[in-house]
Each structure stands twice: as C-alpha cells, then as structure tokens.
Amino acid sequence: MTTALPRWLYIPALLGAAFVLLPLVAMVTRVDWVAFPALVTSPSARDALWLSLRTSTASTLLCVLLGVPMATVLARTRFRGQALVRALVLLPLVLPPVVGGIALLAAFGRRGMLGATLEVLGLEIAFTTAAVVLAQAFVALPFLVVSVEGALRTAGRRYEVVAATLGAAPTTVFRRVTLPLVLPGLLSGTVLAFARSLGEFGATITFAGSLPGTTTTLPIQIYLERVTDPDAAVALSLVLVVVALIVIGTARHGRGAL
Amino acid sequence: MTTALPRWLYIPALLGAAFVLLPLVAMVTRVDWVAFPALVTSPSARDALWLSLRTSTASTLLCVLLGVPMATVLARTRFRGQALVRALVLLPLVLPPVVGGIALLAAFGRRGMLGATLEVLGLEIAFTTAAVVLAQAFVALPFLVVSVEGALRTAGRRYEVVAATLGAAPTTVFRRVTLPLVLPGLLSGTVLAFARSLGEFGATITFAGSLPGTTTTLPIQIYLERVTDPDAAVALSLVLVVVALIVIGTARHGRGAL
Amino acid sequence: MSHPAPALTYDATVADRDVEVRLEVAAGETLALLGPNGAGKSTILGVIAGLVRPSTGGVTLGERPLAGVPPHDRRIALLAQEPLLFPHLSAVDNVAFAPRARGAARRVAREQARDWLAQVGVADLAERRPHELSGGQAQRVAVARALAAEPELLLLDEPMAALDVAVAPALRQALRPVLADRTTLLVTHDVLDALLLADRVAVVEAGRVVETGTTREVLSRPRSGFAARIAGLNLVAGRWDGTAVVGELTVQGLPADEPLAPGSRAVAVFSPQSVSVFAEPPAGSPRNALPATVTELEPLGDRFRVRTVAAGVPLDAEVTAAAVAELGLAPGLAVNLIVKATEVSVHGVS
Amino acid sequence: MSHPAPALTYDATVADRDVEVRLEVAAGETLALLGPNGAGKSTILGVIAGLVRPSTGGVTLGERPLAGVPPHDRRIALLAQEPLLFPHLSAVDNVAFAPRARGAARRVAREQARDWLAQVGVADLAERRPHELSGGQAQRVAVARALAAEPELLLLDEPMAALDVAVAPALRQALRPVLADRTTLLVTHDVLDALLLADRVAVVEAGRVVETGTTREVLSRPRSGFAARIAGLNLVAGRWDGTAVVGELTVQGLPADEPLAPGSRAVAVFSPQSVSVFAEPPAGSPRNALPATVTELEPLGDRFRVRTVAAGVPLDAEVTAAAVAELGLAPGLAVNLIVKATEVSVHGVS
Amino acid sequence: AGDEDGALTVFAAASLTGPFTGLATDFEAAHGVEVRLSFGGSADLVEQVKEGAPADVIATADTATMSGLVDDGLVAAPVPFATNVVAIAVPPGNPAEVTSFGDLARPGLRLVVCAEPVPCGAATARVADELGVTLSPVSEEQSVADVLGKVVTGEADAGVVYSTDIEAAGTKVDAVAASLGPAVAEGTNTYPIAAVVRRGPAGRLAGEFVDFVAHDAAAREVLAAAGFGVA
Numbered sequence A, B: 001m002t003t004a005l006p007r008w009l010y011i012p013a014l015l016g017a018a019f020v021l022l023p024l025v026a027m028v029t030r031v032d033w034v035a036f037p038a039l040v041t042s043p044s045a046r047d048a049l050w051l052s053l054r055t056s057t058a059s060t061l062l063c064v065l066l067g068v069p070m071a072t073v074l075a076r077t078r079f080r081g082q083a084l085v086r087a088l089v090l091l092p093l094v095l096p097p098v099v100g101g102i103a104l105l106a107a108f109g110r111r112g113m114l115g116a117t118l119e120v121l122g123l124e125i126a127f128t129t130a131a132v133v134l135a136q137a138f139v140a141l142p143f144l145v146v147s148v149e150g151a152l153r154t155a156g157r158r159y160e161v162v163a164a165t166l167g168a169a170p171t172t173v174f175r176r177v178t179l180p181l182v183l184p185g186l187l188s189g190t191v192l193a194f195a196r197s198l199g200e201f202g203a204t205i206t207f208a209g210s211l212p213g214t215t216t217t218l219p220i221q222i223y224l225e226r227v228t229d230p231d232a233a234v235a236l237s238l239v240l241v242v243v244a245l246i247v248i249g250t251a252r253h254g255r256g257a258l
Numbered sequence C, D: 001m002s003h004p005a006p007a008l009t010y011d012a013t014v015a016d017r018d019v020e021v022r023l024e025v026a027a028g029e030t031l032a033l034l035g036p037n038g039a040g041k042s043t044i045l046g047v048i049a050g051l052v053r054p055s056t057g058g059v060t061l062g063e064r065p066l067a068g069v070p071p072h073d074r075r076i077a078l079l080a081q082e083p084l085l086f087p088h089l090s091a092v093d094n095v096a097f098a099p100r101a102r103g104a105a106r107r108v109a110r111e112q113a114r115d116w117l118a119q120v121g122v123a124d125l126a127e128r129r130p131h132e133l134s135g136g137q138a139q140r141v142a143v144a145r146a147l148a149a150e151p152e153l154l155l156l157d158e159p160m161a162a163l164d165v166a167v168a169p170a171l172r173q174a175l176r177p178v179l180a181d182r183t184t185l186l187v188t189h190d191v192l193d194a195l196l197l198a199d200r201v202a203v204v205e206a207g208r209v210v211e212t213g214t215t216r217e218v219l220s221r222p223r224s225g226f227a228a229r230i231a232g233l234n235l236v237a238g239r240w241d242g243t244a245v246v247g248e249l250t251v252q253g254l255p256a257d258e259p260l261a262p263g264s265r266a267v268a269v270f271s272p273q274s275v276s277v278f279a280e281p282p283a284g285s286p287r288n289a290l291p292a293t294v295t296e297l298e299p300l301g302d303r304f305r306v307r308t309v310a311a312g313v314p315l316d317a318e319v320t321a322a323a324v325a326e327l328g329l330a331p332g333l334a335v336n337l338i339v340k341a342t343e344v345s346v347h348g349v350s
Numbered sequence E: 001a002g003d004e005d006g007a008l009t010v011f012a013a014a015s016l017t018g019p020f021t022g023l024a025t026d027f028e029a030a031h032g033v034e035v036r037l038s039f040g041g042s043a044d045l046v047e048q049v050k051e052g053a054p055a056d057v058i059a060t061a062d063t064a065t066m067s068g069l070v071d072d073g074l075v076a077a078p079v080p081f082a083t084n085v086v087a088i089a090v091p092p093g094n095p096a097e098v099t100s101f102g103d104l105a106r107p108g109l110r111l112v113v114c115a116e117p118v119p120c121g122a123a124t125a126r127v128a129d130e131l132g133v134t135l136s137p138v139s140e141e142q143s144v145a146d147v148l149g150k151v152v153t154g155e156a157d158a159g160v161v162y163s164t165d166i167e168a169a170g171t172k173v174d175a176v177a178a179s180l181g182p183a184v185a186e187g188t189n190t191y192p193i194a195a196v197v198r199r200g201p202a203g204r205l206a207g208e209f210v211d212f213v214a215h216d217a218a219a220r221e222v223l224a225a226a227g228f229g230v231a
C-alpha cells in the first residue's frame, strides 16, 4: 500500500538532513588520514574504546531490564501521581549530564545518601567502572522508557485483551503479545540507550572521574585529547561515529527482518 | 478495557524508579533552602534562565519544522542508502556534545566549510545566540525524529490509504490524518527536544562559547557556579529540574486532553 | 473440556451505553442474542468477558461471581466482532495461542490448531500472516482461535459475518458439536444461526431484553418488533424417516446441511410465505397437504398472516388480501395448507 | 457529481495472490462481484483504487489509464471491508472528510455529512467517536463516508456486512439512487444486493472470473458453481400495475422495500423452490397460475430442477424426485406453475 | 586504588598533561610501580577527591583550588613545584595583528578568555586590572582547552591561555611575545602538588612522587622544557 507524500515536505526534510550531515562531513574532512591508523590504535585509544563498549553494553542491559517494566507500568496502569513520576523519570534527559553526575554523587558517593550504607556493605561505587555504568544508565534510561512507553500506547491494548480472553495469564500476555508487538519500539529504544551510553561524558566524568582503563571512556579520552592532540580527538570521534553507525545499522537491520 | 500486568513486573519497575529518583532526591536534600531564593534570583541566574528558555523554544521550533518532515520521509518512503541516512541523522545522539560542537565549528565556523559563504552573506554565527540555538537543535533534532518516526511506523498507513481513496491530496492527508494520528508521538518528541535543548551544555560551549546574556545558558551557568559556589549550582539545577517538570507535565496534560 | 459446563447468570447495567439486561443461560445451553445494530449485544458480551465494567450488577458463572476476576481467569473465550488476529503470529500460531497459554507443548498446540483450522476450512492458510488473509479467511481463523481456547463459556459475536454463503453452512456444522456441550452466547443477525445453533433466543432492543424464549417459540411466535421482522417461521418437530419429519404432523422436506440418520430427532422449518391455503387438497407437485383450522387473521400491511392449527401444531400462512377475500378466510374455517417439500428445510436436533 | 460517469476497463494480474482477471464496467453501470472467501474480490478493488500494485496489466477509467496515478487522484472512493473510521474524528467529521478534502467549507461539509448519516440511519450518532460506536453503526458511518466522496467510480466491499436485517433494506434503498448515475463495483455475499443494486454480475472464483453477465442472466441461469449455490432465481420483467408485474407474463407479488408507482418498470423475483408444479390449475390462495411447458429436467441431488418456458419466459421449479414421478414430468409436458403472491418480491427497476 | 595493587594514582591539572606523562614514565622506571594519571580541570579534580576519588597525589593549577582540600584535611601540606604564566595566543600568522595586551581591548577584535572562576581566568583578570585594560571578550570559557580550541580553529582572533599551552599546541597557534609587560606577576599562577591523605597516613610512594616532582633535577628540567617556571 502506497500513498504519496506532499512534495513540499521534502524541502524541510532535505534541509534538516543537510543541517545534521554537514557538520559530520565537515568533521570528516578535518581528519588527518595519514596519522589516522596510528592515532586510533594507540593503547589509550584501544583501552578507551573497549571500556566504552563494555560499559555501554552493561548499561543498555540495565536500561532494558529496568526500563521495559517501568514503561509498561507507566503505559498500562493508572495511579495517583503518575504524571509526576513520569516527568521525574524523564528528568535525566533535561538535566545537564554534569548535574546528573552531581546527583549521582549525592546519592551513591562517599558523602552521599547511601554512602554510609554502601560503605558498610564494602561497596565503593564512585570512580569505579560500575560508576561509569550507573552514570550511563542514569542518562540513557529515559530514552528507553520513552520509546517503549510510546510504542505501548500506540499499539493499544486490543490484542492484549484478546489474549486475556483466550486464557493467557498476564505474564504470557506480556511475553507473547505485548513484547512482540512493541519490538520495533523496544529495539529503537535499546539503540538509543546504547548510543546515549556510548556518547555519555558529563555525568561519567563527574561521578566516575577519569582513570585510564577503569573509567576513561572514549568520549572522555576525546575530551582529554582535545587539549593536547586535536587530530587524535577528531580521529577518535570518527571511531565513535563508526561504532554508533554499526550499532544503529545492525539494530535496524534486525528490526527489518522481523 | 483492562487487563492485569504480571505482578513481578512491578519489582524492576520500582527498582528503576528508585534508581532515577534517588539521585534527584539526594540532590534536593543538598539544597541550602535559606540561601535558595537569593541564589536563584540573582541577575546572572535570571539572565541564564531567560536565555535558556528563549533558545530552547527556538531550537525546539526548528526541530519540529525540520524533524517532522525528516521523520515522515524516513518512515514513509524507501530510497537507496536510507538506512545510512537514518543512522547518520541519529548520530548527534551518540556524539559527545563537545564533538558535536567541534563538528558544528567545522561546518559553520569562520574557517569552516560554509564560513566563507556565510561571511559574504554577512552572517556571523559563532559566539551569537543563534549559535546556541543551532547547537541545541543539532543535539535535539534526533530525539524528535526518532519519536515521530516511531509513532508513524506504529500508526501504520491504513488510515492514510483510506484518506487517499477519499480523494484527499497528500498535503491534506498529512495535515488531517497523519499529524493528528501521531500527535502523541509528536508531542513527546517535542518535549524531549525541548528538554534536551534546555540541558544542552557541551556543544553550546564549544560552538557558541559563553557570554552572560548572549550565550551563557542555564547549564553553562551551573557549570561555572559549581566551582565557585556549589550551593548556587545545586540551586540552579533545581530550577532547571522544575522548569523541565513543568514542560513535561504540561505537554502530557495537553496530550491527555486529545 | 472435562469440567461440566456451568450456568451463567447475568444481571448488570452499563449506564453510559444505556444497556440494562438480565439474562440466564443454563449449563450447556446456547443462547442466541438477536437485535438491531447498537442494541447492546456486544456490550453484554464485553461485560461477561470482563472487558466492560458494569456500572451496577454483575455476572455469575456456575458458582463463581465474576466481579473482580480478571478476563484471563474467567475461563471465557470471546470471539469479538473484529477478527483481531495477532499480527506477529501466523494463522496456525494464532490458533495455537490458547492451547499454549494453557500449557500445551508447542508441537501439540500446533497440531490442535491445525485441526481447528481444517474444521473451519482454511487448513492451507496455516502459515500465512494475518495481513495476507482475505476478510473472510481472517474471520474463519478468528473463529478457530476462539474455539481452540476450549473455555467453560464461549462468547461469539457474529461468527458468520464476512463468510461467503458456501462456507457458512459448513462452519455452522463445525460449530454444532462444539457448542453442544458448552455454555454459549451467540450474537447473530441471521435467524438460521439462531435456529440451528441455539437452544434459546433473547432479543435485545435499545439496551433491554424485549423477548426471551426457546428458539422455536421466539422464531415461530415472535412478540417483539425486531423478532417479528426477521422470524415468524413454522416449525414442526418429530423424527426423520428418510423423506419426512414425522410427529404430530408429517411434513416432507429436504435435510438442510448434513445427511440425517432415519429415526433421529429433527425439526421441519418453513416460512409462512411458502404456505399456500387451499379449500380442497389439490393435485400437483407439493408434497405436503396439511388439514388445518384457521384461528386468527392478522393484517400485515398489504398481506395477512393466517394463523391456523393443524393436529394441534400452530402453523402460519402468509397470503395477500385478495386471497383472503377470494377464499373467504375466517376463524374456524377448515382449510388445506400446502407446502412444497423443497421449501421445507429439515434440521437435526441434538 | 456533474462529470458523466466513466467506463472502467480492468485487465490485470496480481501474481503473488494468483488473481488474474479481465473486467469491463460500462459508464454508469453497477457491477456486482460475487465469489467465495479468498477469491480475489478485495484484491481487484485494491488494484483499481491504486492500493495493490498489479504485477502485469492495469486499469483504465474512461480515457485515463490509471497506471502511476496516485490513489487520491483517481477520483475513486473505496469502502473497504473494515470500516477504518479515523479514530481522531467524530462520525460526522469522518463523513465530512471527503467533502472538505474537495475544498468544501467546514460548515457546508458537515451539513452534507449529516445528510449522509441520516440516509444510513445514524444521524443521532454524528458526534460520537468511532470507539463509541457498535460494529454495525461503524459500518454505516463508513458507508456514508464513502458515498460522501462522490467519486467517478465507487468501490464497495461488502457494504452490508455487520448490518442488522432491519437496516439492510433501508440502506439498499439509500444506495440505489447513488449508484444509479455512478460507475460502481460492489462486492457482496448477498444475492439480493446483487439483484437490487447491480446491472451486471461477475463471479470470481480462485482468482479468475468464471462468469459474467447481466444480473438477471447470472442469477436466473447461473453457469458457475458458486453462482448456482447462491442464485438460480426466476425473474419476470414488466410494468407494475398495482398488484402484479405485467409483461409477457403477469405475476402478482408484493413490492419488496419501497412503494412502487403503478406503470413503473419492475421485476418479479421468486425462487424455483417456491414454484409448485400442477397438472391442472388448482383453487386456493396462490395468486399466480402460469401455464408452461417443461423443457428439461435437471437432477440436483435428491431434487430435480424442472426447466420450463411460460409465454416465452424461462421459469424454473424445484421439486422432489417423488413429485417428478407422480406427475410424470417430462420435456414437452404442459403444466401449471403455481406461485404464491407472497413468495414473489417485486423490485423497481431504474 | 593505588597502594594496594602497587600502583600510584596521580590527579593533575590538564595543563600538566605533557610533562607529567613523561615524569610518570620516569618514576615508574625508577620505582618499579605503575603510575596512573588522571588529568582534568583543577576544580573538577579537587571536587572528585572530596567525593572520594582514589587519588594518591594531586597537582592543581593554582593554590586557591588546592586550599579547599587543605581545609578539609584531605591532603598533606602542598608543595609548590612550578609556575605558569598566562599569555596571548593568536591563530597562526596573527591575522588580527595583536601585539600587546592593550590590543585585546580593540573594538571588533574577537577575544576569548577563561571565565573568572577558572584559575587562568582569574590570572587574566588580574593582569587586565593591573594594566588598566577593559576586556570585552566574545566568550568566557570554562577551561583553557576551550579557549585554545577557539583560537586554533580561527573562531577567535586572540585568546588568553597559559604559555605552556601555547608551547604544547606547537604550530597550531602563535604566541604574542612579551605580551604581559609589567603585569607578569599578576599573570603568574603557582602550581602546588600534595599527597592525598587516604584512610590513614599518606602512602610512602605518594610522598616520594611529590618529592620527585618538586625536587628531582631531571623532573624540574622536564617541567622547564614544557614552559613552566621552576624556581
């Protein structure tokens, strides 16, 4: 089934695409291709990339595990103060990441709310790799919640109702109807969360600091290189871009195959 | 129509909510309530807030004007290289904002790709409020595109097809069927874009710099204050949080009324 | 399957749709709900299935009051008016959904599903996705899916809509054994569905039950306006002897759908329009000449409904005003009712 | 409205659904598409509306080949099998959609929409949202919406499905004047729709047109298996004189839906089952006794179809095998065909 | 952190990135331990240490930031080990022809400086005060790197940063010679280094690293080569 789009629509669409693509292209033209291989394969760059991939994967997992239930509860139930809870859950989106980092320290730092409790348990979170994961998850979680909640709302409840009348218990309905139906939304939410984790900088540096191999993720490395070696910074940015493209591309491909 | 949710779902949902809310609560407990009124009504704070609101509104508008057509083209047409274009359009999500700022400089800066052209036209962007808007729009645009594209895909084309068979030209279909149907997605995309603009820091400081009243937005002000006056930083963060809550809440309310 | 079918008691109001109804369905009975568009039929099913919250009153299934019981725990399957096949599952997996939800292994569930698909005549479409099915095909898959749930109470909202005329009888036959040992509510716009599948009929108009009774009562002597428009059939019960239904009267006819075993219980159905009124039995092809006595004449616009009794069985004929005058029809007159055997459809009664 | 209705030429294949069809619909003509579920009826409409891309061939409307013309420029309205009312618009705004898309002012469009809603009998639901409508109500609003588009070509996919029996005749009447001056394709499972609304009929089976012809031909002398199952009616044309259709034969009957003006063209319709065969004209209520000559006997399972000619008009009767034997029916025999006036429905022909 | 696994974690101001990277290697060679470096804005690093970051040694770009740690008793007595002076950086070729600090006040000149709360911004303000020059920058940046970035890209006609940063940036920027004139003292920051007191007395290694940076002759040479003042 095909219907045409209004012609004029292509004008702002192209403008928008140009607006996003132009800076990326301009950046690529600045890359020093001769030095590129050396720059991106330096041990510090490799460490940072590897750390970024591991922490982003972990935080995305955390986001899915916590975010899908949150989105479902927000989309499928009504309770007092729901609007407030939803707005609060979306807050990390608006918070400058540095403020997010401050908030995380306020909660989980040594002098934070849970600091004493965590210390008794022998858990130190701040400035460890775990802190990186938490910082990334904190900023990425709203992406997942928004995507999945939107998909749940648009999909509606009709099929869930049918499944219930066929005798399927809530867990079965959730697993065999709800999740498959919102899979596109879940996938794009996951990609967004992963991408946001991969690019996370402000909250990470505030909450986790920057220790090579432990908390220095690729964006932090780029930030540091920017001072001493702008070429390396641009080269590493390109690596980040390529990784992101691969992730997004793969997810879209998987989604297409559904 | 109501169906129950699986009980166990509430456990991760609550955990997730706690994970997001705890840091926010912890931050609020750090606010010095006695000094609070003075801190948030200082001229510099008021200037920054006002600038943030103006620029975020402008950039959100820009995002809607460019992003809705982009999302529509991505969701409703097929062309070669579409997957790549979509991935590229989403890139600002993954790019650390500082890198985004570098890329924007590479494109629109004085020595950038379009620098000469812009200079001839008498347009100077760098260090102006316009640069703030561009930086915010660059990072916020993907949010809008993702939300709207997701909504378009989930809504499907069935109603658009019906509208076409009733003789509605593409523009009419778009205005009277497509947009109303994806309104929830468009609204949440708009809220996300506004929120992201409001919180934008890294790209702004890199591309637009920081001059009180012209380019010093609230997040930049918070970052500055953090060094000299942590209390003021926390107080301003709280202002940002409250503004964001109001925006999100209002939008959700409007959506509820649809 | 093995639990005995429970009885249903319905007494609920849905205020904002102005639907206020009391209904009883006995254990194992099939009740047909008839009524015009917007009368409240789907609303009643929705309340029973737990999808529409009644403003007052409630539903009891067997001993269980259903208030507060979530839909999936009600052991009630609903075939809604729209097929609503799960778009992400193939036809067979749609049908296998309920068996699997009950815990059947994937293979077993799919096998059962294939059986059901075969029963509704779409076995060859098992692997299709819903969007690759035609309207009628989707409707049939939806019927199979509801039946495969094997619930204690089955709610069917116009199961025959969108079906072509060639399939409807086959589907009716597939439904009969399923409905026989199961408490069922069947919404339909088709008298034949009511006649062949239901034990009793309730007519709903504007949110109220305006008539209930056994299918025979309601269809042969409708009291409500709506039932009168669609029914008013002659029904003669007895046993099938190979060419005729033999009871208080003997009526020749033709088995409607299935071959009938001689000696089995059957009912002969024919419309008043097909009944000719003669003073004397004529010679000709009509196989049925039934002596009767006129009891009443009822004007119906430009026609008359002639109510008679033949060997104690009430039979109606519909004739023009001119015929009434010509034959001098009046209560008490002895007449011969002539009905062609090809106009009489004979249905097995279980 | 004002453009003259164009003719439709359809010659297209949809390979992956195995639908390969040639059809012609003359300007202003209404063609009924009959056929079993999954035959390809909706597919044909989809190709015409521009929603399904044919693998080969195409569609021409009037002088315009439609290949490459987007749906909204075809001036074709499609009422699909599902109502698909715009969920964000009220019933009246759904119907007003097409007038507004054509440029009518909001107020004017809504007024027109209210008229259309009244014509399909749901004027009082104008302000309801689609989710607040019952199945049949939604279907009627969808019909009104398609009609309000006032296209050059109207495609109706089972417009009567989900409608209660009391409404269907009224809707049929509302449709008649609309279809009269408009080229139309009508998919239906109901012979009566075909008979009353269509000029010609095409029967589709398994993706092929197996039979086309005027409605009368196909319904009275069906050659395809599917048509035979649902049709085989007797049709006698003439002019209505107040009690009978007078033409080559005079057949008394009752106007089906609307009052008929005496002198207007009409057709009397009755089924072969309702025709009794007598050796001599009997005395009784039947108003029609038509002398005829048997031309052929056709076995139909346990029945026979007796083909006859009465005053040049072919008429069929369906009788049991026993009756054939008893009356000694054979080609060439002169008989009297008896039909009750109440069994004859008379329809105006425009 | 550090001591348990035989590694030493050093937090140092971003401007120290070049020399400290070399010093760490030397120290590793001499002591057979791993030195892990974490660079950042001085204020950021101080904040992190306050929050419990696992630093053994911290070196900041001015004494004001370090004093926060001293007040909280988180570091042993800081040792000043180098000085740095702000200087004017211009894009290669000096297109705006800036020759003195006074030129920075020229109308139309796009000047970028550090914001006052940042050490280099404080130094810049002191210099302007001393020279009686009223600066009207187009941007007050959060860090030296941001200032430098705008000069390197040519967005700004001039920026005030540390002379070591101009040195490190090589050919990407030019320095304006003798730009501070009589206000050199005001434009100079003293860099302190201190061992962090971490649950008990500062580790032996941390003390040795502080000693090494502040007093080892080779180390002093490395710092001097990077453009730092070593007394």
Ligand SMILES: Nc1ncnc2c1ncn2[C@@H]1O[C@H](COP(=O)(O)OP(=O)(O)OP(=O)(O)O)[C@@H](O)[C@H]1O
Pocket (backbone or CB within 6 Å): C016, C017, C019, C035, C036, C037, C038, C039, C040, C041, C042, C043, C044, C081, D131, D132, D133, D134, D135, D136, D137, D162, D164
């Ligand atoms: N969600 C709703 N909100 C308000 N009124 C509704 C809603 N759904 C249905 N109605 C109204 O309630 C009445 C009963 O609707 P219901 O769907 O039960 O009718 P029905 O008997 O099933 O009709 P049909 O034969 O057309 O399917 C109708 O007047 C309808 O318009």
Ligand SMILES: Nc1ncnc2c1ncn2[C@@H]1O[C@H](COP(=O)(O)OP(=O)(O)OP(=O)(O)O)[C@@H](O)[C@H]1O
Pocket (backbone or CB within 6 Å): C131, C132, C133, C134, C135, C136, C137, C162, C164, D016, D017, D019, D035, D036, D037, D038, D039, D040, D041, D042, D043, D044, D081
């Ligand atoms: N999207 C599709 N992809 C593949 N096959 C399809 C698709 N849609 C329909 N079909 C098949 O094409 C054939 C024709 O379908 P179509 O919908 O035209 O039937 P129909 O005559 O309208 O039937 P019904 O009376 O059930 O509505 C059917 O066998 C159907 O299964």
Ligand SMILES: [Mg+2]
Pocket (backbone or CB within 6 Å): C041, C042, C043, C081, C157, D134, D135, D136
């Ligand atoms: Mg209904």
Ligand SMILES: [Mg+2]
Pocket (backbone or CB within 6 Å): C134, C135, C136, D041, D042, D043, D081, D157
């Ligand atoms: Mg169809």
